[in-house]
């Protein structure tokens with residue numbers, strides 16, 4: 013069965029409908045200020061932050077850490093996965 017991941021928090025869902033209907037604690041507008049958003053890249057063994065290039069074993073750890081090269085400023089936001 014396919015798995016779908018939120019690009020903000022890395023949470024895993026069985027389908028896109030459930031993913032996009034629930035609030036995301038790591039939404040860029042603030043915790044639970046918006047819904048989970050689909051990560052449209054492929055499943056990988058390593059995920060790379062598109063801002064800084066740091067690599068992570070999974071989306072959950074990537075999205076949980078602040079990024080030194082975030083476009084809003086150093087540590088003003090979290091890592092974001094490259095597709």
Ligand SMILES: [Zn+2]
Pocket residue numbers: 018019020021022023035036037038039047048049
């Ligand atoms: Zn989410």
Ligand SMILES: [Zn+2]
Pocket residue numbers: 061062063064065066078079080081082090091092
């Ligand atoms: Zn980063």
